[in-house]
Amino acid sequence: MADVNRGNRPLSPHLQIYRKQLTSVTSILTRITGNGLIVAAVLIVWWLLAAATGPEYFAFADAVLRSWFGKLVFFGSIWAVWYHFLAGLRHLYYDSGRGLDIPTAEKLGWGVIIGSAVLTVLTVIIL
């Protein structure tokens, strides 16, 4: 028994073999949005550094953030941050041991998707 299947076992999470479900897709999206937010975060830090450096450098960084590229990143990031925000609240709720039955979990999944879209539209209107 001691030398069967030595270290060549399948590794988790092994995403590709599972059928996609609302709960799994919304959970994977939490990770993707969270990691993707690094782009906007680094841009914000760079913009602050530019503002602290002087008017010429600020004008350059500000132009980049307000260009079509910057607008695209920030529009995407507004959705990503709201998605990650709602999905994070859902995870905190799950972690308390609640909402884990399938009908509730599915409802929470739709809540995260629809909620993030609504909050994104509201944020774009307000800002």
Next chain:
Amino acid sequence: MAYLTDRKRAEGLGSSKTGTEHFWHMQVSAVALAILVPVFIFTFGGILGAPYPEVLEYFGRPFPAIVTGLTLFVSFIHFKNGAQVAIEDYAHGLTRKALIIGVTCLCYACIAVGLFALVRLAL
């Protein structure tokens, strides 16, 4: 033929022994960010696009400067811990170590640069 038992081969692998603490820190920073992020979106969103003198004046005020500093600090620590879990799921061996160190250094650097900029803007 190896004489080690299954248990002896498995010992020390897997658990990092600090998983519970890591999970707890993710929860604490998540709750902190649940409050900070909505405030930050409208603080930062309100000033992005304003002319330079207005930006200087804005971050000279305590509320925007403190909200920005706190959000940057807590969110980069939250990012570092969250990205580490993702790396641990998909990367192994030396790649895993290199990626975790890389992400950690990037987050520390961003915190340092962001706080330096805020101090310079505020003073």
